[in-house]
Amino acid sequence: MEESAPRMAAASGDALSEGAKTLNEYAYQRLRKDIISGVLAPGSKLRIEHLRATYQVGSSTLREALTLLLADALVIAEGQRGFWVAPISIDDLQDITRMRKMMATLALRESIKNGDDEWEAGIVAAFHRLSRVEDRLAAEAAEVADDWEDRNREFHEAAIAACTSRWTRHFRAILYSQSERYRRFSLVAMNGRRDVHAEHQAIMEATLARNADLACRLTEDHIDNTLLSMTHMLEIPVTVAR
Amino acid sequence: MEESAPRMAAASGDALSEGAKTLNEYAYQRLRKDIISGVLAPGSKLRIEHLRATYQVGSSTLREALTLLLADALVIAEGQRGFWVAPISIDDLQDITRMRKMMATLALRESIKNGDDEWEAGIVAAFHRLSRVEDRLAAEAAEVADDWEDRNREFHEAAIAACTSRWTRHFRAILYSQSERYRRFSLVAMNGRRDVHAEHQAIMEATLARNADLACRLTEDHIDNTLLSMTHMLEIPVTVAR
DNA sequence: GTCAAGAAAATTATCGATATTTTTTATAAC
DNA sequence: GTTATAAAAAATATCGATAATTTTCTTGAC
Numbered sequence: 424m425e426e427s428a429p430r431m432a433a434a435s436g437d438a439l440s441e442g443a444k445t446l447n448e449y450a451y452q453r454l455r456k457d458i459i460s461g462v463l464a465p466g467s468k469l470r471i472e473h474l475r476a477t478y479q480v481g482s483s484t485l486r487e488a489l490t491l492l493l494a495d496a497l498v499i500a501e502g503q504r505g506f507w508v509a510p511i512s513i514d515d516l517q518d519i520t521r522m523r524k525m526m527a528t529l530a531l532r533e534s535i536k537n538g539d540d541e542w543e544a545g546i547v548a549a550f551h552r553l554s555r556v557e558d559r560l561a562a563e564a565a566e567v568a569d570d571w572e573d574r575n576r577e578f579h580e581a582a583i584a585a586c587t588s589r590w591t592r593h594f595r596a597i598l599y600s601q602s603e604r605y606r607r608f609s610l611v612a613m614n615g616r617r618d619v620h621a622e623h624q625a626i627m628e629a630t631l632a633r634n635a636d637l638a639c640r641l642t643e644d645h646i647d648n649t650l651l652s653m654t655h656m657l658e659i660p661v662t663v664a665r
Numbered sequence: 666m667e668e669s670a671p672r673m674a675a676a677s678g679d680a681l682s683e684g685a686k687t688l689n690e691y692a693y694q695r696l697r698k699d700i701i702s703g704v705l706a707p708g709s710k711l712r713i714e715h716l717r718a719t720y721q722v723g724s725s726t727l728r729e730a731l732t733l734l735l736a737d738a739l740v741i742a743e744g745q746r747g748f749w750v751a752p753i754s755i756d757d758l759q760d761i762t763r764m765r766k767m768m769a770t771l772a773l774r775e776s777i778k779n780g781d782d783e784w785e786a787g788i789v790a791a792f793h794r795l796s797r798v799e800d801r802l803a804a805e806a807a808e809v810a811d812d813w814e815d816r817n818r819e820f821h822e823a824a825i826a827a828c829t830s831r832w833t834r835h836f837r838a839i840l841y842s843q844s845e846r847y848r849r850f851s852l853v854a855m856n857g858r859r860d861v862h863a864e865h866q867a868i869m870e871a872t873l874a875r876n877a878d879l880a881c882r883l884t885e886d887h888i889d890n891t892l893l894s895m896t897h898m899l900e901i902p903v904t905v906a907r
Numbered sequence: 908g909t910c911a912a913g914a915a916a917a918t919t920a921t922c923g924a925t926a927t928t929t930t931t932t933a934t935a936a937c
Numbered sequence: 938g939t940t941a942t943a944a945a946a947a948a949t950a951t952c953g954a955t956a957a958t959t960t961t962c963t964t965g966a967c
Contacts, residue, residue: 444744445920471949481922483725486950490729494736496835502686503928505949515831522832589757590764593738594836687950713919723952728920745958747919 450480450488458497458508459604460569469498469506495600511604513654519601520650526595527646528639530583535635538585543631549574549581550627557620572603578623582630602646605653622648692722692730700739700750701846702811711740711748737842753846755896761843762892768837769888770881772825777877780827785873791816791823792869799862814845820865824872844888847895864890 443449454474457463469489471482478485489506492498500506534542553574559567576599586592622645629638685691696716699705711731713724720727731748734740742748776784795816801809818841828834864887871880 447920448744470947472947481920482949483728483923483951484921486725487728487732487920490732491735493733502690503949505929518830518832522830522836588760588764590760590840594764598832689950712917714917723950724919725921725953726951729950745919747959 446480447484447487447491450478450485451491453478454488454492455495455497455600458492459600459607461604461607463508465508465604466510467508469508471505495597497600497604516602516605516650516653519598519605520646523595523598523602524643524646526591526598527579527583527642530586530588530591530595531630531638531642532635533588533591534583534585535630535633535638536585537587542581542585545581545584546578546627546630549578550623553578553623554620576603582626602649606649608653688722689726689729689733692720692727693733695720696730696734697737697739697842700734701842701849703846703849705750707750707846708752709750711750713747737839739842739846758844758847758892758895761840761847762888765837765840765844766885766888768833768840769821769825769884772828772830772833772837773872773880773884774877775830775833776825776827777872777875777880778827779829784823784827787823787826788820788869788872791820792865795820795865796862818845820869824868844891848891850895 443452454463463469471485475482475485480488489498489500493500497509498506499509553571556567556570556574560571579599583592583595622641626638626641626645629641685694696705705711713727717724717727722730731740731742735742739751740748741751795813798809798812798816802813821841825834825837864883868880868883868887871883
């Protein structure tokens with residue numbers, strides 16, 4: 424028998440819909456995840472009727488979710504022609520990386536200036552949670568990859584939580600999710616070649632020591648490495664702008 | 666007799682819907698304009714049924730337009746609670762101004778580096794169009810205010826048209842529309858006190874002379890003046906961060 | 908008067924049906 | 938074979954009806 428559509432999926436126990444207050448948000452989160460993880464390939468057409476069946480929501484709700492993804496630039500749209508997954512390219516990744524370094528260090532610098540005891544505690548806690556999942560990453564890579572992404576994001580967000588510029592934080596968040604897409608492609612190649620854990624630890628230590636210059640330099644290197652491992656994978660030479 | 670709703674408003678001769686391919690875009694453009702101009706007050710509730718009647722579109726279409734405005738941060742939303750016009754504040758304007766200077770000068774610097782003959786011609790043409798409407802601004806302020814805003818935007822966009830970083834341009838555009846809201850509030854007070862025309866001319870001359878440092882400094886001052894005139898109006902002391 | 912609980916009203920969220928447009932396929936002329 | 942045109946199919950965009958939720962109003966106890 425056919426599984427009936429969840430009128431209010433968010434209310435059900437579905438793990439995917441955690442925190443989604445509306446079906447619209449639920450669809451947004453699932454689509455977002457599928458785009459970032461590459462299940463929905465860059466450049467591919469997003470046909471309403473097909474997705475409607477996949478995600479079990481009405482067409483208007485789905486359109487609203489897709490429109491929401493426009494804000495993250497994970498989806499592009501053209502009037503009367505529909506929606507597509509935003510394409511990716513090396514040029515775009517370079518642009519993203521450059522801007523992301525700028526936003527990340529801007530946010531970190533201000534956060535280091537303003538942060539209080541609670542902020543410090545948040546960083547240490549997020550680092551700990553990230554370390555725990557990293558222990559398991561080697562053994563069961565595929566299973567914990569999503570967890571690692573979540574905790575990695577949470578760690579970096581904890582570090583800049585005390586930044587009072589909402590626009591800096593907003594733009595940083597958009598660029599973070601953009602580069603997350605690219606990171607997924609280079610995850611396997613990256614693994615082992617870099618000691619990401621050590622990078623995080625160094626960033627944390629410099630941040631807690633309120634050494635803004637060092638923390639920012641380490642963050643820039645950290646972000647650059649995404650670009651480098653990605654371009655290395657594709658065997659394309661690249662110059663990292665400073 | 667009641668005027669019938671335009672099934673495809675974009676197709677009709679309505680001046681407001683120029684360039685709108687879908688009813689959704691039409692609603693988006695009208696809402697956007699009404700928010701920036703202050704017709705829809707900052708912080709006010711955006712009730713679907715009411716707006717539906719005003720803009721003559723269905724509820725799904727309207728929701729999609731409102732969701733689109735979320736990307737511009739001109740509207741805020743909360744699940745099951747609906748939509749509001751994004752509130753404004755002096756703190757937010759300061760944040761916007763600081764970020765906007767950064768994005769604008771970043772875009773301008775790169776544009777000066779990359780610009781060709783066509784780019785130069787575009788700037789001169791946009792400046793000319795802006796000057797023409799400024800002649801009329803003193804006499805018939807209210808009538809040409811919208812025109813002035815359009816041409817002012819087009820001038821600044823022409824100047825950074827050769828910037829190849831789409832993210833810089835994207836963020837700059839968002840921040841520009843944000844500050845446009847604030848400028849509307851301070852437009853009357855600003856008029857006469859500043860020689861905006863002279864500021865534009867100086868920016869253009871420095872840009873065409875490929876003097877990036879000067880052009881950027883003038884642009885920063887130009888943007889700062891929006892903040893200053895706004896805060897002056899509200900009699901609140903403010904420090905301009907450099 | 909204030910607070911709480913329940914009923915009524917208002918509002919948001921969702922859906923699937925229909926209108927409109929774009930894309931594909933088929934046919935015909937050159 | 939290529940191009941142009943017309944018909945058919947597929948897809949997008951739009952709407953208003955209905956379900957679900959939030960907000961407001963009413964009533965009653967203290």
